[in-house]
Amino acid sequence: MATGLGTPLLAYPGNYFPGLAALTCFMTGTKLTRSLVTGVSPKLGPSNRPTRVTIGGSGFLPGRGRPARGRHQGDSGLVRDGHPLHGVLPATRPGTDNLVMSVADLTVSSLVARDRFTFEAAPRVVALVPDTGPANGSERVTIRGSDFVGKVSVRFGSELGTRIRVLSSSEITVTAPAGSGGVYVTVSAIGGVSNPTTSDKYRYAPA
Numbered sequence: 001m002a003t004g005l006g007t008p009l010l011a012y013p014g015n016y017f018p019g020l021a022a023l024t025c026f027m028t029g030t031k032l033t034r035s036l037v038t039g040v041s042p043k044l045g046p047s048n049r050p051t052r053v054t055i056g057g058s059g060f061l062p063g064r065g066r067p068a069r070g071r072h073q074g075d076s077g078l079v080r081d082g083h084p085l086h087g088v089l090p091a092t093r094p095g096t097d098n099l100v101m102s103v104a105d106l107t108v109s110s111l112v113a114r115d116r117f118t119f120e121a122a123p124r125v126v127a128l129v130p131d132t133g134p135a136n137g138s139e140r141v142t143i144r145g146s147d148f149v150g151k152v153s154v155r156f157g158s159e160l161g162t163r164i165r166v167l168s169s170s171e172i173t174v175t176a177p178a179g180s181g182g183v184y185v186t187v188s189a190i191g192g193v194s195n196p197t198t199s200d201k202y203r204y205a206p207a
Contacts, residue, residue: 150190
């Protein structure tokens with residue numbers, strides 16, 4: 001259109017100065033100067049598979065936002081200022097880190113304690129005390145290992161243990177079910193299921 005302002009060029013290779021359309025967008029577009037994450041739910045999840053989270057905060061412009069953990073980008077979701085983002089975090093290495101929001105590919109949120117998320121590894125069993133018991137079950141067994149976090153269940157072979165008590169992330173007690181022969185004891189937690197090893201072999205003594 002004959003506006004007298006010249007051709008509304010954007011930019012092209014070799015052109016150092018942006019065109020009129022690019023300058024107009026820059027001068028009149030909505031400016032995002034600050035974004036902040038005020039909460040993440042849930043606060044922990046498995047490290048070996050994607051996790052869906054809800055991120056609350058402020059300074060989220062209408063459009064698409066993207067949660068990130070270091071160089072790992074999550075799946076983006078629609079956001080509106082004052083409304084939470086529902087996104088998916090990718091599988092990554094275990095550990096606790098800050099989740100930051102990159103809104104409109106511009107402003108990255110500041111690091112605060114409320115944006116921390118823990119990627120939990122799968123449980124690992126290193127010892128059973130005792131590692132033998134009667135065939136009719138009822139033996140109280142202490143399991144030592146790591147990453148016993150979240151909702152925990154224990155299986156002796158294919159049978160579920162009962163009366164589980166989580167003493168810490170590295171120690172639990174459980175009552176063995178009835179069984180026979182030798183079985184592997186596996187622990188399920190938020191990070192996944194432990195891999196069977198010689199350290200978690202439980203043997204039932206004959207009557």
